[in-house]
Amino acid sequence: MNLTLKVWRQKNNQEYGRLETYKIGDISPDMSFLEMLDVLNEDLTRKSIEPIAFDHDCREGVCGMCSLYINGRAHGPKFGTTTCQLHMRSFKDGDTIVIEPWRARAFPVLRDLVVDRGAFDRIMQKGGFVSVDTGSAPDANIIPIPKPVAEKAMDAAACIGCGACVAACKNASAMLFVSAKVSQLALLPQGQVERQTRVEKMVAQMDKEGFGNCSNTGACSAECPKEISVENIARMNREYFSARLTGTEI
Amino acid sequence: MILDSKIPAGPISEKWSKHKFNLKLVNPANKRKFEVIVVGSGLAGASAAASLAELGYKVKCYCFQDSPRRAHSIAAQGGINAAKNYPNDGDSVYRLFYDTIKGGDYRAREANVHRLAEVSVNIIDQCVAQGVPFAREYGGHLDNRSFGGAQVSRTFYSRGMTGQQLLLGAYSALSRQIGLGNVQMFTRTEMLDVVMVDGQARGIITRNLVTGAIEKHAAHAVCLATGGYGNVFYLSTNARGSNVTAAWRAHKKGALFANPCFTQIHPTCIPVSGDHQSKLTLMSESLRNDGRVWVPKAKGDSRRPEDIPEDERDYYLERIYPSFGNLVPRDVASRNAKQMCDDGRGVGASGLAVYLDFSDAIKRLGESVVKQKYGNLFDMYQQITGENPYKTPMRMYPAVHYTMGGLWVDYNLMTTVPGLYALGESNFSDHGANRLGASALMQGLADGYFVIPFTIGDYLASANLKPVKTDHPAFAEAENNVRDRINKLLSIKGKLTVKEIHQKLGKIMWDYCGMARSEEGLKHAKALIQELKSQFWNDVNVLGGGEELNQSLEHAGRLADFLELGELMVDDALHRNESCGGHFRTEYQTEENEAKRDDENFCYVAAWEYTGDNAPENLHKEPLVFENVKLSQRSYK
Numbered sequence: 001m002n003l004t005l006k007v008w009r010q011k012n013n014q015e016y017g018r019l020e021t022y023k024i025g026d027i028s029p030d031m032s033f034l035e036m037l038d039v040l041n042e043d044l045t046r047k048s049i050e051p052i053a054f055d056h057d058c059r060e061g062v063c064g065m066c067s068l069y070i071n072g073r074a075h076g077p078k079f080g081t082t083t084c085q086l087h088m089r090s091f092k093d094g095d096t097i098v099i100e101p102w103r104a105r106a107f108p109v110l111r112d113l114v115v116d117r118g119a120f121d122r123i124m125q126k127g128g129f130v131s132v133d134t135g136s137a138p139d140a141n142i143i144p145i146p147k148p149v150a151e152k153a154m155d156a157a158a159c160i161g162c163g164a165c166v167a168a169c170k171n172a173s174a175m176l177f178v179s180a181k182v183s184q185l186a187l188l189p190q191g192q193v194e195r196q197t198r199v200e201k202m203v204a205q206m207d208k209e210g211f212g213n214c215s216n217t218g219a220c221s222a223e224c225p226k227e228i229s230v231e232n233i234a235r236m237n238r239e240y241f242s243a244r245l246t247g248t249e250i
Numbered sequence: 251m252i253l254d255s256k257i258p259a260g261p262i263s264e265k266w267s268k269h270k271f272n273l274k275l276v277n278p279a280n281k282r283k284f285e286v287i288v289v290g291s292g293l294a295g296a297s298a299a300a301s302l303a304e305l306g307y308k309v310k311c312y313c314f315q316d317s318p319r320r321a322h323s324i325a326a327q328g329g330i331n332a333a334k335n336y337p338n339d340g341d342s343v344y345r346l347f348y349d350t351i352k353g354g355d356y357r358a359r360e361a362n363v364h365r366l367a368e369v370s371v372n373i374i375d376q377c378v379a380q381g382v383p384f385a386r387e388y389g390g391h392l393d394n395r396s397f398g399g400a401q402v403s404r405t406f407y408s409r410g411m412t413g414q415q416l417l418l419g420a421y422s423a424l425s426r427q428i429g430l431g432n433v434q435m436f437t438r439t440e441m442l443d444v445v446m447v448d449g450q451a452r453g454i455i456t457r458n459l460v461t462g463a464i465e466k467h468a469a470h471a472v473c474l475a476t477g478g479y480g481n482v483f484y485l486s487t488n489a490r491g492s493n494v495t496a497a498w499r500a501h502k503k504g505a506l507f508a509n510p511c512f513t514q515i516h517p518t519c520i521p522v523s524g525d526h527q528s529k530l531t532l533m534s535e536s537l538r539n540d541g542r543v544w545v546p547k548a549k550g551d552s553r554r555p556e557d558i559p560e561d562e563r564d565y566y567l568e569r570i571y572p573s574f575g576n577l578v579p580r581d582v583a584s585r586n587a588k589q590m591c592d593d594g595r596g597v598g599a600s601g602l603a604v605y606l607d608f609s610d611a612i613k614r615l616g617e618s619v620v621k622q623k624y625g626n627l628f629d630m631y632q633q634i635t636g637e638n639p640y641k642t643p644m645r646m647y648p649a650v651h652y653t654m655g656g657l658w659v660d661y662n663l664m665t666t667v668p669g670l671y672a673l674g675e676s677n678f679s680d681h682g683a684n685r686l687g688a689s690a691l692m693q694g695l696a697d698g699y700f701v702i703p704f705t706i707g708d709y710l711a712s713a714n715l716k717p718v719k720t721d722h723p724a725f726a727e728a729e730n731n732v733r734d735r736i737n738k739l740l741s742i743k744g745k746l747t748v749k750e751i752h753q754k755l756g757k758i759m760w761d762y763c764g765m766a767r768s769e770e771g772l773k774h775a776k777a778l779i780q781e782l783k784s785q786f787w788n789d790v791n792v793l794g795g796g797e798e799l800n801q802s803l804e805h806a807g808r809l810a811d812f813l814e815l816g817e818l819m820v821d822d823a824l825h826r827n828e829s830c831g832g833h834f835r836t837e838y839q840t841e842e843n844e845a846k847r848d849d850e851n852f853c854y855v856a857a858w859e860y861t862g863d864n865a866p867e868n869l870h871k872e873p874l875v876f877e878n879v880k881l882s883q884r885s886y887k
Binding site: 034039046153191 | 297300301304315316317318319320321322324325334336372374375376377378379380381383384385386387388389390391392408409411413414415418421422423425426428429435437460487489490491523524526527528529531532630633634635636699700703747749750791793794798799800801802
């Protein structure tokens with residue numbers, strides 16, 4: 001099939017960007033979206049135009065490296081799918097496709113479609129862990145965990161940290177991402193000791209990074225490639241209030 | 251050079267404990283005076299960086315991705331082995347050790363593998379304490395499953411995302427140490443050289459992938475945890491960024507490279523759909539528990555699978571291996587699939603696929619049970635191929651998945667360069683000629699959590715390391731070499747794209763150094779690679795500059811190293827006149843077409859020494875001594 005692509009090009013963080021239009025032909029419906037961009041980049045290189053920079057790595061939907069805002073949707077038109085798992089059979093011959101980077105103040109554009117998601121790491125560094133040094137763990141079966149609890153923790157832990165939730169949110173809020181980790185560890189017995197300080201510290205860092213507030217539109221969860229539930233946001237709010245009311249000051 | 255593996259004396263079950271006692275310790279107050287570089291943030295790198303920082307060392311950790319959480323360990327699906335024996339089904343440290351040695355076709359070191367089996371139990375404890383949500387039974391205890399044809403259930407798992415959960419566990423431990431200021435993390439940073447001072451590894455040269463800045467970093471020791479080199483085949487199940495550069499640069503600075511030709515081809519991957527294909531997706535081995543593998547009996551049968559009657563189908567694994575059937579090890583399953591396709595009985599548009607059929611399982615168990623067990627894999631298959639595996643059989647073909655070869659290391663995980671360590675898939679040590687399912691995660695975490703924290707202290711305490719800063723001339727020299735190479739790549743301005751050349755290399759490797767190798771083919775491949783290498787250095791086109799985010803430049807640098815590695819893999823495969831595990835030389839097979847080992851002449855680790863550009867590498871041999879396990883022909887009939 002033949003397509004018209006409007007792609008965000010931006011040299012670096014300092015310069016202004018703009019949408020460039022490229023025509024591309026002979027695209028197979030079996031190609032993934034990123035393979036289509038590979039083909040375009042080969043074309044551009046042969047014409048001595050610098051190829052488009054975009055983030056990608058595992059190309060099997062789990063590393064969270066790929067992003068892209070495609071026709072106004074994070075990770076494109078399909079639900080529960082990362083861009084690398086989106087295939088061209090989801091588009092039609094003659095389509096015009098607009099491709100932009102994630103848009104959020106906390107995710108500055110580095111080049112073309114590549115953004116800096118370091119803010120997510122810094123939030124994790126404030127409390128997204130259980131403080132247990134290597135070697136100090138007791139036998140793994142010493143604390144039984146009810147299967148439904150373990151399953152719920154796993155649902156939250158499936159987050160791949162891609163940032164689609166932030167990109168989809170009109171406020172660029174990171175609540176779904178942060179709440180997924182807060183929930184996982186609040187649900188499990190291992191996370192109880194640091195339960196209150198964790199949520200307070202992670203939320204404080206989230207605010208500091210410049211993410212917006214949650215106004216409960218649920219766009220984050222709708223666009224999440226791993227379908228993380230907004231229930232986690234409700235749980236995080238509860239954890240946060242409880243920590244503020246009863247916790248020790250940090 | 252004499253390769254000293256430093257394997258401690260004594261009975262196998264006491265070697266590691268005795269060795270730990272004999273290792274020198276660094277006084278707690280002195281640990282903060284030592285800086286350690288860890289390159290890579292996958293299971294091995296993240297667990298090492300976190301554990302070393304917890305001990306008090308000053309750690310600097312590097313990854314080329316935008317976050318340490320993205321390393322390719324994350325994509326492992328199936329599970330992690332541990333000799334916990336929770337199911338009470340007869341597992342033990344010794345049995346895990348034995349299975350791993352046998353599975354590796356007797357080309358791994360006994361002492362290393364036994365240690366791996368010993369610490370496997372601690373890994374599970376550690377991960378659970380971190381909050382890794384492993385699958386559980388209704389009583390709340392950990393669930394185990396059997397995997398990869400093991401006769402006991404020793405595999406712990408988190409749905410089909412075990413690698414992700416274990417990596418996020420290690421990432422959380424690493425994040426904690428970064429937050430505490432004990433680890434300095436460098437993301438989007440690629441290591442381009444090792445810096446040697448007085449014969450010891452004392453630092454690295456990196457390129458900041460955002461700004462292009464070339465940077466110098468000094469330390470007392472350097473640990474490489476940079477993964478495998480499967481992308482030498484262009485198409486593999488590896489992440490697109492996975493590369494050999496760090497290991498290869500270390501090799502060129504004196505670290506021997508061991509068994510480079512030992513690569514694992516995974517039997518169940520989604521077949522290639524066209525020239526645009528950029529990577530291959532693995533479908534978990536667990537599918538073979540219920541799926542039946544078949545091809546049509548007639549050559550070139552192009553009917554739809556549903557239209558081929560039962561008696562015109564060849565369930566070839568069940569036919570050839572009646573006792574293991576569809577559950578034979580990976581190397582055996584892959585080779586047989588290739589044979590069927592070479593015979594002209596492959597299926598699908600390309601003829602390079604076999605069927606994996608679930609219709610019997612659906613009849614026996616019902617669609618809902620099959621969905622419960624394999625739902626996420628079926629969804630993934632449908633997403634990629636557009637076909638519904640509940641209605642029509644999956645099409646599968648083998649793909650490069652893991653590299654057992656890597657930097658040669660001794661029992662302490664140190665390479666032949668003092669102060670330079672290799673962990674996880676980047677070393678060669680534990681899987682011999684074939685890796686068993688659910689063992690890669692185990693090895694990565696064993697090295698990082700439970701081996702390197704002990705062994706590195708011995709070196710730091712005894713090596714008498716002088717203070718070295720980045721103003722040492724050795725850093726300037728290494729930096730200049732890195733800059734020259736980048737400038738060279740940017741100045742060629744030829745006609746071929748990096749991707750084109752990489753695809754050609756991949757095809758050569760796959761055709762001649764893949765599932766079946768022959769002397770004639772390998773010799774031909776060597777000539778082809780040399781020609782391609784010269785094309786690359788004369789006619790590649792890398793656009794853009796060095797001082798900016800430039801993904802073509804990154805790819806070009808990695809490809810340059812793959813071209814050199816490819817040639818060494820061919821040399822290694824050519825010299826090993828036997829078949830073992832994943833290395834199958836067509837000249838060396840039994841009458842029943844199985845791999846025929848030559849224990850008399852090839853029971854050794856082949857470790858190659860770099861001697862200069864375009865010069866043949868020197869072969870060093872580390873004999874493998876089996877004191878506990880009796881060598882025998884693997885049989886899965």
